[in-house]
Amino acid sequence: MRQQPSARTPPPLDGVDTTGSPHAQFLATEHWSLLATRSMTWNEIFSRTGTYLTVLSATVIALSLVANAAGFGQSFQTFALLVLPVALLVGVGTYFRLIEADIEDAWLVIGMNRLRHAYLELAPELEPYFVASHHDDAQGLLKTYSFRSRVGLTHWLSGSPVIVGIINAVVTGVLAAVICEAADAGVTLRTIAGVLAAVATAILLGIIGYRKVREVTRGYQPRFPS
Template structure:
C-alpha cells in the first residue's frame, strides 16, 4: 500500500516542470496583451496625427485632397495589418490560457482539498470555454465584439467609409452628398463584415 501511494504521488521533477510551464504560459499570455496594447496605441497615434495634419492641410486651398489621398489609405492599410495581428495575439492568448486551465485541472487532482482551491471556470475543463470563462467572457458569436481587434476594426472601418465617401463626393458624383454617404456607409459595413467573419473563423479554429 505504501508503495502504491508513492507511485500515485507526482515526482518532484514533474511538479517542477509543470510549475515552470505554468509560469511560462502566464508570461506568454501577458506578452500578447502587451503587444496588443502597443499595436493599438501605435495605430491610434498615427490616425490622430494624420487627422491633425488634415486639419492644417484644409486651411490651404488645393492641399486637402492630395494630402488625404496619400495619408488616409496609408492609415487604413496600417489598420488592416494591425487588426490581423491583434486577432493573432488574441488567439495566442486563448491558447496560453487553455494550457493554464489544463495545469489547474492537474492541480485539482493532487488531493482531496485541492478541488477547493482550483475550481474549474467552466463545465468543460481545460479547453477554450474554460479559458474564456477565466476572463469573464462567455463564448458565442458576440464574444469577438469585445476584443482589441474589434475596437481597431470599427475605427478602421469608419476610416474606410470616410475615404470612399470623400472620393465619391469630390470625384465620382461631383458633390452629391447622399451618394457619398451611401458609399461610405456601405464601405464601412463591408469592412466590418469581412473582419468579423475572419475573426470568428480564426477563433473557431482553436475550439476543442
C-alpha cells in the same frame, strides 16, 4: 531545510507514481512560462492598438492643419488620398494581428487550465481554493477569462479587435467619401458611398475574424472537459 514527506501519498499523474518526484516543480515552471508568454502577448496587444491610434490621431491632426491652411479643395483631397490609405493599412494589419494574438492567448489559457487540472490530480484537496477553471473546454476557458460560464454582447464589443475593426470601417467610409468628392460626386452620393463602404468593411472584417477563429476551434477536442 528539506520538508519531510507527507503521510498522504498524492494520486498518480497520468498513471505515473509521483511520490518523491519533482512533478509539481515541472508543472509550476511550465505555468510560469505560459504566464510570462501571456503577459508578452497582452503587452503586444496594447502596444499595437496604441500605435494604430497614434497613427490615426496624427493623420486626423495633419488633415485638420491642411484644411485650415488650404481649405477643403483639391490640395486637401490629394493629401487625404495619400495619408488615409496608410492609416487604413496600419489599421487592417493591427486588426489581423489582434485576432491572432487573441487566439494565441486562448491557447495559453487552455494550457494553464490543463496545468491546474494536473495540480488537482496531485492534490485534489486544493480544488476549493482555485478561482480559475481547471477544464480546457469552452466553458472552462470562459470561466478563466471572466469567471463566468457565459459573457454578454458588451464583453465582445469591448474587445480590442472589435474596436479596431469599427475604427477601420469608419476610416474606409471616410476614404470612400473623399474619393467620391475628388470625382466631383454629389453630397448624397458621397454619403451613400461612405456609409456602404463602412458597413461592407465592418462585415468583411467580422467574417474574416470569425473564420480565423473557426479554423482553430474546428478540430479542437478538450482533454479535460467540464
